Amino acid sequence: MSAALHTERPHPDRWIKVLPEGLFVEPGGFFIDPVRPVDRAVVTHGHSDHARPGNRHVLATPATLAIMRRRMGEAVGGSLQPLDYGETLRIGDTSVRLAPAGHVLGSAQVVVEHRGSRVVVSGDYKRRFDRTCAPFEPVPCDVFVTEATFGLPVFRHPPDLAEVGKLLHSLALFPERSHVVGTYALGKCQRLITLLRAAGYDRPIWLHGALEPLCRLYAEFGVELGELRQATVAARDELKGALVLAPPGAVADRWARRLADPVVAMASGWMRVRQRARQRGVELPLVISDHADWDELCRTLEDVGAPEIWVTHGREEALVHYATQRGIRARALALIGFEDEDSDEVPGQEAGGTGGEGA
C-alpha cells in the first residue's frame, strides 16, 4: 500500500464522476449501468434501465449476461466478460468485485477500490428472502451508493406470504373468475411464482407470452417454477378460475379481454398507496417488491456503516434527510435515465407486444 506516500486515501468524489452517459469510474475507465453506449460497462443487473444494448465491452455476473443475451439478442454489444460473485478483477488503477444485491437473478453490487478507498454501487437491491437469487451482502465501504425507489417511510412492504395469501384467498372466493396479476418479466414474475409454490399453490400458472423466455432462463439456472402454460393460446373456458401472469401494461388492455371476468391484481411496491393502485384500475393490490422498503434502506445504511452515501433514483430527499440526521454525509446523485419500477410509461411497450420491459 502506498499509504506511506499518501497519508490520505483519495475521496471518491475525485475518482467517480457523473457524466451524461452515467456513473464513471475514472481510474478504471468504465461506466456502471451507463444509459448510452460506452466503451466499457459494468452492469449491475438485467433490468432494461440498467442494462442497455450497444456497449463495446460488458462486465457482469454470468446470470446477468445470460439475461441480457436473452432479452437483446445480437444488440447486446461487443465482448461480454463474466465475473462471478466474490472474484476480484483488476481494471486500470482499480479493483472490481461483484457482491450479491438480492434484487433479481444475477443482480450485483459493484465494489470498486482505488488506492485504499472503497465505493459500493449497489444498483437495485432488497433485503428480504428471495428463492430466485442470492441474498444481499453488506460490504463495508467509504461511500455507499444506494437506490431510493421506496425512499419514504410510508413504504413498508408487508410479509410476502401474507400478500400471496390475499391472492389465494381471492382465488378461493371467486373460483369462476380468472385472476390476472401484473408482474414484470424479469424477477417479479419468477419470484411471485416461487412464493405461490411455497404457499402450496400447485396448479398450472398461465403466462403471457412476454413472460415466457425469462421463466425458461430462470429454470435453466435451477429456479423451480412448477408447471407453466401459455395463456395467449388458451381457450377462454380454460382460464376460468385460473391464475394468469402478464406484464403490467397488458392486464387492463386488449390482451386481457380473452380472460373470463378477470380480477385485476398487480404485484408491486407501489400498491402500498391506495390511490396509486386505484388509478391503475387494480382491484387486488399485492405489495410485493424487489426493491428495499424504507426500513430495509435504513437498516442497510447501518449494516454497511459507510460514513457517506450517495442516493440515486427514487425519492432521494427523504433518505438524504434521514441519513444526515444520523450523522452520515449524504447527497442526491442526479443520474438520469432510471425509471420507477412499474412506471406506466414504458418506452415502446404495447400490450401483446414485447411488454414486460422496465424494472
Add this chain to the structure above:
Amino acid sequence: MNRFAALIDALVFMPSRNGKIRLLAEHFATAPDPERGWALAALTGALSFREAKPAAIRELAAGRVDPELLALSYDYVGDLAETVALIWPERPEHLRDRANSLPPSLDEVVEGLRTAKRGQVLERVEGWLDSLDSSGRFALLKLITGALRIGVSARLAKTALAEWGKLARPEVTVDDVEEVWHGLTAPYPDLFAWLEGRAERPAAGHGAGFRPMMLSHPLEEEDRAALDPAAYAAEWKWDGIRVQLVARDGQRRLYSRTGDDVSAAFPDVVDHMSFDAVLDGELLVARDGVVAPFNDLQQRLNRKTVTAQMLRDGPAWVRLYDILFDGDEDLRGLSFVERRARLERWYEAVRPLRMDLSPLVPFAGWDELAAMREGARENGIEGLMLKRRDSAYLAGRPKGPWFKWKRGALTLDTVMMYAQRGHGKRSSFYSDYTFGVWRGEELVPVGKAYSGFTDAELAELDRWVRNHTTRRYGPVREVEPGLVLEVAFDSVHPSNRHKSGLAMRFPRVHRIRWDKPAHEADRLETLAAMVAG
C-alpha cells in the same frame, strides 16, 4: 375494527357499482349488531367526532415520526389519513401485543369516542393507532376525520341495504329505506330487525329528513299515441336541478334528487324557507325571475361554501312543482290536481322570496303541445312534463303517471380529437371522446361524449383510435382528424371554461359517420348560432 377495515379496503378497490353493493350487502348479512350499524352510519356520514380534526391527527403523527419525513410523505401520498396510517411506526411491542389481544372493535372505537371527555380523544386515538395494523389505522382515521371519500355515497349504502333486505322482505326498495331513514338513529337496530323480517317497519321519518322523490320516464312516440290528453296536465321541464325543500321542526334543508344535503351551497334559498312544509321544485339561477343558462348554475354546484360574489353573480331561485307536506299534513296520497290546488293556495298565503310556481301549460291535444314544445327555445326550458291528473306522489320511478318529453335534440357533425380509456368493464377500451369543430383551418374542442354507441360500435371505435393515434398522454390518445362523430345535445351555452367559448349540455354520440370526410364536419359558427336564449 378489522372487519370494518377490510370492508373499507375492499370498497376502495372495487371498481364496479354492483360489486360495491355486493360487498356492502355481504357486510350487513354477516357483521353483528351494532358493528354493522356503525359501519352504515360511517358510510352515510351520520357519525361526526368534532375533536379529531385533521390538524390534530397530523400533530399526533409528528410526535411519532420526523416531521420532515411526514411532510415529504404527505406530499407524495396526498391523503392525510392514508399517510398517517402508512407511516405510523410499528414497534415490536405493538406487534407482540397485537398477537396476544384483539384489536378494538368498531363498537369500542365509536363508544370510546362518544364517551371521551374533552382532551381525551387524541389519547384514545393514539392508543388505537398503536394496536391496529395499517388497514385498521386507515379505517380509523377515515372514520374519525369524517370524510371517507371511498366512492360510496349515502344513497349507494341505502341501495345495498335494500338489496340485502330483499332476502327477507322481497318488496323492499331503496325508497322504503329512505322513507324510514330519518326517523332512525345509529346504530339502527330497528332498521336491521325490520329488514331481517324480525320486526315491523319502523315509523316513517319525521323532521327535516329527505322524502323519496317521484321521478318520470321519457316519453316514447308509441307511449304518446296510447295516452289520453285529457288525463294529463302539462308543465315546462326546467333546466336546473331537481330539489326538495324541507322546512320542518325549525330545521331547513335543501336536498338533491338523490337525497344529498346541498343546503350549505344555497343559503340564498334556505334563508327564505321560513315556513313549515316539504316542497318539490327546480333549482335555477335566475335574475328577476328570468332563468339564466345552466352553466351559471353549474358554477354553484358541488360546493361546500359560497362566496358573496357567487351569491351576487348567480342568485339561486326555486321554481316550485309540488307540495308533499303542508305542516304535519302528508299530501302525497292526494291526486296531482288536488296537490296542485294546495300548492297554489299555499304559495298565495306564504309568498316566499326567491321562489315562484312552475306554471301549468294548458293544451287541447298532442299536436298542439308538440308545437309548443318545439317552439320553446328560451333559456331554462328543457321540454315538457306530463303528469297524470289523478296520480298520487309516489316514491321512485313508477311507469305511467309522469313522463318527461324533452324537446328534440340538436345535432352537429364533429371530428374526434382525443380518446381516453374508460373505467371498469371499459378499462381496456378507448371509450371517452373529445370532439371538435373547425375554426378556420384548426379544430377546437367543443365537448366530450362517452355514450350513445353499442358495444360492437365501441369495439370499432377502439380499433380506429389505436390505428390512428398520433400522440399519447398517459391514458389519453390524440388521434388524426379523420373520424366524424355526429353528436346530439340538448342545448349549447356560452362558457369561458372552454377554449371554444361554448359548452354543450348532455352531448352523446348520435351516429358514427364512417363515410364522411373530416373537412366536411361543422364549423364553430354553426354551433354558436345554436346558443339558447
